[in-house]
Amino acid sequence: MRRSRALIATVLALLLAACTSIRHVGNRPFEGEGGAVRVRVFADDAARRAGRPLGQRIVGELELAEGRQWRPVFRSLEPTWTVAGLAPGRYRVAFSARLDANGEVEGLERSVARAVQVRAGEVAEVEVVLDHVSPAMVAAGAAAIVVAAVLLHEWLDDLDLPRPPVPPAWVLDTVFYVTLDLASEPRSWVSRATGPQVTSHFPAAEARVDGTRPRVIFALSEPLAGAAVGADIVEVIGPDGEPLPGRASYDAEHWWIVWEPDGDLPAGARLEARLDPDRLLEDTDAHVAGPVGFAFSIAP
Numbered sequence: 001m002r003r004s005r006a007l008i009a010t011v012l013a014l015l016l017a018a019c020t021s022i023r024h025v026g027n028r029p030f031e032g033e034g035g036a037v038r039v040r041v042f043a044d045d046a047a048r049r050a051g052r053p054l055g056q057r058i059v060g061e062l063e064l065a066e067g068r069q070w071r072p073v074f075r076s077l078e079p080t081w082t083v084a085g086l087a088p089g090r091y092r093v094a095f096s097a098r099l100d101a102n103g104e105v106e107g108l109e110r111s112v113a114r115a116v117q118v119r120a121g122e123v124a125e126v127e128v129v130l131d132h133v134s135p136a137m138v139a140a141g142a143a144a145i146v147v148a149a150v151l152l153h154e155w156l157d158d159l160d161l162p163r164p165p166v167p168p169a170w171v172l173d174t175v176f177y178v179t180l181d182l183a184s185e186p187r188s189w190v191s192r193a194t195g196p197q198v199t200s201h202f203p204a205a206e207a208r209v210d211g212t213r214p215r216v217i218f219a220l221s222e223p224l225a226g227a228a229v230g231a232d233i234v235e236v237i238g239p240d241g242e243p244l245p246g247r248a249s250y251d252a253e254h255w256w257i258v259w260e261p262d263g264d265l266p267a268g269a270r271l272e273a274r275l276d277p278d279r280l281l282e283d284t285d286a287h288v289a290g291p292v293g294f295a296f297s298i299a300p
Contacts, residue, residue, distance in 0.1 A: 021129045022093065022112040027122045035118035036084040037062055037126065039093055044131040054079035054130065057099040057202045059254070065090040065115075075255050077200040077219045086118050093126045102211035103202045105254075196220040196255070196288050198275070205294040212298075216259040216273045220288065223255050224280070233279040234259035237272040244271070257288075268300040 030036050041058055042048040057077040063070035070092055074083045077099065094113035100106045108130070116124040202217040203209050216236055234248040236259060245262040257275065265271065272295045277288040 020095070020108055020110050020112045020131075022095065022114040023127055024114055024116050025125050025127050027119070027124050030084070030121055030123040032084055034085045035088055035120050036082055036086060036123035037091060037093065037116060037118060038082040038123050039080065039126045039128070041079040041095070041128040041130065043129075045129055048127065048129050057103075057200070057204065058095060059097040059099070059105065060093065060095045060128075063092040063094060065092065072255075074221050075199065075219055076221075077202055077217065081199065082123070084123075088118055088120050091116055091118050091124075093128075095128055099202055099217075100211070101209060102213055103215035103217055103258075196222045196224055198288060198292065201273070201294060203296040205296070207296050208299055209296060210299045212264045212267070213261055214265065214298075215261075218257040218275050218292075220255040220257070223252065224250060224288075228280070229257055230279045233257060233276055235274045235276070236261070236265075237274065238266060239269045239271070265298050267298055270295060270297045 039060060039062075041054045041060070042052065043054050043056075047054070056079070058079055060076055060078075060081070061072050062074040062083055064073045073086075073091075092113050092115045094111070095108065096111040097105045097107045112128065114126055116126060118124055197220065198218050199221045200219045202219075203214060216234060218234070229248055229250045231247045231249070234246075234257060235243045236246060238244045244265065246259050247262070248257060248259045250256070251258050259273070272293065275288070275292040277292065280288070
């Protein structure tokens with residue numbers, strides 16, 4: 001009896017087990033200088049099959065192999081991004097955290113990384129599934145169900161009780177169904193510019209934020225080497241057209257320019273965030289390019 005209970009518990013664990021997975025799904029021809037890496041993040045296997053990317057900001061980066069070390073060369077908060085114009089070599093795509101409703105870093109249950117070889121004239125495609133049920137786990141679960149059914153059958157025979165039903169056919173079909181992929185074509189390529197550029201921001205444009213005191217983040221493609229930012233480099237404009245009280249700073253660890261409000265933002269209001277690259281402090285020659293303004297709203 002104890003063995004049967006333990007086995008049933010194991011079966012449930014196998015069927016419910018899910019983890020974050022990352023894989024290199026192949027290469028496609030690329031018309032442009034150098035090579036490229038295209039990344040797409042999905043919430044689960046169903047979203048991947050439907051081609052529906054994650055609707056949340058997630059912390060991702062592209063790293064270049066230098067000997068035995070990995071050097072970050074690109075970072076983004078977008079669930080989909082492409083870096084083009086890369087020199088051929090060995091790179092690694094990594095994800096370690098996502099952002100919560102207030103723009104605070106929230107670590108993934110398990111960080112994931114995948115190395116890819118970048119070749120001239122090709123784009124390496126990488127897919128990440130945050131809630132992935134491994135086919136091996138499903139297969140193991142299906143096999144465990146059969147074993148459990150046999151043991152349970154023997155135990156029920158001893159008790160002279162009705163026999164359990166045969167496992168349904170969908171259990172075995174699932175083993176193969178979760179491995180299917182949808183074909184997709186590249187939409188557009190974003191080449192890597194010279195110098196730091198804004199790759200993404202939080203919140204997303206026109207997003208409704210559930211947090212009461214969200215940070216505004218502009219993520220950069222590379223660090224501001226030796227640069228410092230003024231507290232007024234970012235402004236968040238309220239519904240009355242006036243800047244809301246807050247202060248900007250530079251997060252060197254993540255390559256982020258971050259604005260933090262002094263208090264709760266007005267509920268139900270539509271706000272506009274603006275980044276002014278000219279407000280980098282004078283002791284640096286850095287120049288920030290990319291989208292520098294977007295609107296979002298606070299939930300009522």
